[in-house]
Amino acid sequence: MEKKIKGPIYTLNIFHQYDNETKNTNTIFIIQTVRIFTGFKYEILLEDEFKDETIAIHIGGLHVPDVLIPEVGPAEGRREYSNLEGLYRIIITKQDKSINEFIIEINGSRITVKEKPKKPFILISTQTSNEP
Numbered sequence: 001m002e003k004k005i006k007g008p009i010y011t012l013n014i015f016h017q018y019d020n021e022t023k024n025t026n027t028i029f030i031i032q033t034v035r036i037f038t039g040f041k042y043e044i045l046l047e048d049e050f051k052d053e054t055i056a057i058h059i060g061g062l063h064v065p066d067v068l069i070p071e072v073g074p075a076e077g078r079r080e081y082s083n084l085e086g087l088y089r090i091i092i093t094k095q096d097k098s099i100n101e102f103i104i105e106i107n108g109s110r111i112t113v114k115e116k117p118k119k120p121f122i123l124i125s126t127q128t129s130n131e132p
Contacts, residue, residue: 008123009034010059012092014104014111015127017080027084027106031059031092031122032074040065044077055081056091087114092122 013030031044045060062075090102100122103115111126 008120010092010122011074012090012102012122012124013127014124016109016111024082025109027081027111029055029057029079029081031057031077033076034074036072036074038072039070040068041071041073042075044075046077046079048079050081053087054089054091056093058093060095090124094121 011032011034013028013032015028016025017028018025031046033042033044042062043065045063047058047060049056057079059077084106086107087103087105090104092100092102098121100117100120101115102113102117102124104124104126105112105114113124113126116124
């Protein structure tokens with residue numbers, strides 16, 4: 001019988017990344033599993049909706065990579081947004097309809113978590129960028 005994992009099963013890392021091609025700074029959202037896979041590095045299927053100051057991301061299943069090269073690591077999904085500034089409500093849902101909500105503030109290169117759930121299934125972290 002498989003043990004049920006207690007605590008968070010995903011991480012959400014939010015950071016800025018400068019795009020040399022467009023000369024813009026984008027805000028990157030990377031969702032990863034806490035679990036490390038030893039056969040392949042799976043992709044997490046994500047669906048997102050960005051409306052007003054709300055970013056809703058639904059975590060779907062795992063996708064087997066097209067190129068089957070053995071690799072160790074967490075499953076990962078990525079979304080990228082441009083021109084984010086101000087307060088945003090982040091809603092993350094899982095396949096079982098569980099929801100975690102966060103409030104973040106983006107002020108220039110600074111990203112701050114203002115509110116987070118008490119018992120999250122996803123841990124959130126932010127990084128400040130070093131823009132050129």
